[in-house]
Amino acid sequence: MGPLADFRIVEFAGIGPAPMASMLFADLGASVIRVDRLTPSGLGVDMPARFALLERSRPSVAIDMKHPEGVALALDLIGKADALIEGFRPGTMERLGLGPDAALKRNPRLVYGRMTGWGQTGPLSQAAGHDLNYLALTGALAAIGRKGSKPTPPLNLAGDFGGGALYLAFGVACAMLEAQRSGRGQVVDAAMTEGAASLMAMFYGLYAAGLHSLERGSNLLDSGSAIYDTYECADGRFISVAAIELKFRKVLFERLGLPYTADDGPDVRATLEKLFKTQSRDEWCSLLEGTDACFAPVLTMEEAPHHPHNVARGSFVDVGGVMQPGPAPRFSRTPSAVPTAPQALGEGTRSALGAWGIPNERIVALFAGGVVGEPAAQKVPAE
Numbered sequence: 001m002g003p004l005a006d007f008r009i010v011e012f013a014g015i016g017p018a019p020m021a022s023m024l025f026a027d028l029g030a031s032v033i034r035v036d037r038l039t040p041s042g043l044g045v046d047m048p049a050r051f052a053l054l055e056r057s058r059p060s061v062a063i064d065m066k067h068p069e070g071v072a073l074a075l076d077l078i079g080k081a082d083a084l085i086e087g088f089r090p091g092t093m094e095r096l097g098l099g100p101d102a103a104l105k106r107n108p109r110l111v112y113g114r115m116t117g118w119g120q121t122g123p124l125s126q127a128a129g130h131d132l133n134y135l136a137l138t139g140a141l142a143a144i145g146r147k148g149s150k151p152t153p154p155l156n157l158a159g160d161f162g163g164g165a166l167y168l169a170f171g172v173a174c175a176m177l178e179a180q181r182s183g184r185g186q187v188v189d190a191a192m193t194e195g196a197a198s199l200m201a202m203f204y205g206l207y208a209a210g211l212h213s214l215e216r217g218s219n220l221l222d223s224g225s226a227i228y229d230t231y232e233c234a235d236g237r238f239i240s241v242a243a244i245e246l247k248f249r250k251v252l253f254e255r256l257g258l259p260y261t262a263d264d265g266p267d268v269r270a271t272l273e274k275l276f277k278t279q280s281r282d283e284w285c286s287l288l289e290g291t292d293a294c295f296a297p298v299l300t301m302e303e304a305p306h307h308p309h310n311v312a313r314g315s316f317v318d319v320g321g322v323m324q325p326g327p328a329p330r331f332s333r334t335p336s337a338v339p340t341a342p343q344a345l346g347e348g349t350r351s352a353l354g355a356w357g358i359p360n361e362r363i364v365a366l367f368a369g370g371v372v373g374e375p376a377a378q379k380v381p382a383e
Contacts, residue, residue, distance in 0.1 A: 001337035002029020002327075007176065008356075010035060010074070010081045011058070012098075016131070016156070017164030017192065018087030018115040019054040024169045025085075026057035027327035027336050033352050035074060036345050038064040038373050049344040053324050057339045059348020062373040069371045071097045073358070079106045080356055082179070083172050087115035090125050100187045110185040111175040115168045117159075119191035131159035134192040138163075140200050147217025147224065163195030220244065226269035227252070230298055237281035238298035239288075241272075252293040346374040 004025060011022040013036040026032040034055065049055070064070040075098065078084055084103060086093055093099045093114075100112045117134040118124040132153050135141040145152040168190035175188050206212035218224040227243045243249040246262065253260045256275060261268065276284065281297050288295035299307060305316035305323050317326040320341040327336035349372050353363050366372045 001335065002027070003331050003334040005029040005031075005334070007031070007083070008081045009033070009083045009085060009172075010077050012084070012086040012088070012093070013037065013055075013060075014087035014115075016087065016160045017168060018085050020161050020165035021113070021115065021169040021172070022058065022085050023054050023056060024165065025083075025172075027339060028331075029334070029336060031355075032058040033077060033348075033356060034058050034060050034343075035065075035077070036060050036062045038062045038070075038346075038370075040345060049342050049347075050320050050322055052342045053322070055342040056319070056324075057337075058343075059352035060343040060345055061349045061352050062346030064371050064373075065096050065098075067369075067371050069366065069369060073353075073366065073371065074098055075102065075106050076358065077356055078103050078110060081107065081110060082176050083111040083113055085113045085115070085168070085172065089128075090114075090116060090120045104185055108185060109179050109183060111172050111179055112185065112187045113168055113172040113175075113190065114187060115164060115190050115192075117164075117192045119194065120189045131156035131164075131192065134163070135159040135196050137193050138197040138200060139204070140196050142214070143200075143203065143216060143222060145216040145222075147215065149216065151216070158199065159192045159196050162199055163197070164190065164192040167195035167198065225264050226266075226272060227264060229269070231272055231276040233276055233281040233284060234278060235280040235282075239276060239281055239284050240296050240298055242294040244294070248292050248294045251291060252288070252295070255288055255291060255293055344375050346372070349374045 007025070007030040009022065009025050009030050009032045011018070011032055011034045013019070013034050019034075022032050022034065063073055065074065078098070094101075103110055103112055114120060116125070117129045117131075118127065132141065135154075135158055136151075140158055141151045141153075143151075144154055168188065171188040171190050175186055179185050203212055207214070212219050213224075216222060220228055223229050225244075227241055227249055230238045230240050232238055241252060243252040249262075250260050256272075258271065258275070284295075285297050289297070297307075304310060310316055315326055316323055317338055318324075319339050322341070324339070327339065350363060350367075353366075353372070354360065363372075367374075
């Protein structure tokens, strides 16, 4: 199932964008094997495995990477893979003996995907950081927020996932496509700073043309416009309007019973604020949703999966009692399968190693030597 069904990827477990990129590959059908530490690292949020949605649709194999046999096993998996994904600080994989030189020597066709915040090189490459720091360096964070307010963290969507995971996945996919023609692998150096900066391309163009102010909350798309914003309703819920084009603004004003105006100043905002507070969000949905007024209710994560449009599209799926976004995008001939639940650390060790061609007698020996592991509930007597 999925357009990537014939591809194999080795993921070295981490947090944030690298697991997100691996999830995307798994969602689209690639056989991804997630290499976890033998013992929990303490990274991320402590919660049951089934809620760690970035780890869905692929087995967890627990390997002691400090053991020579663990490194040898990892290299054997790399030898069978089309790509590798890792998200550690530069130099970490090299110290493990699994850097690009060692990996490409074992598998010259391998695409070696590396995810960092600052990049593999440069004066900040060895510094710790998180999404907000990387976003701050690109000009994006300074542009996000309302007028007179300080910059607003946009969750970790723009750095970790937009500028990180998506650019890593795109880069790895492009390199795998090239490797099919050339027979040669390469390293993909994906930096969240550069991915987030790339996402800002349009705004850098607008700024250079004198059409975008550096003052937050004073531009068309940053809450500076009355017709591109959210408004509170009578029930305390919110709606969004985004009638940028004049033809759509005319539809919005006509349906609201307001005289049309091309003005976008504080008087229009005050009028809309007052009007939208006269009815509930659902009442405004009845009037505006599905029209060319460029309107949508502002839904919570609890509400979104149950909206009729999302239900009709199957945009969300229930996996093991956990509601979550389904795979995207859609493919007409090679559709993605429904995701499978994330595994506990080491839960797929035995079965995944077998599926990747590791002989059973070696798997038994690896367990006996403490090189690999699995949850206690799954342990079976050695053969």
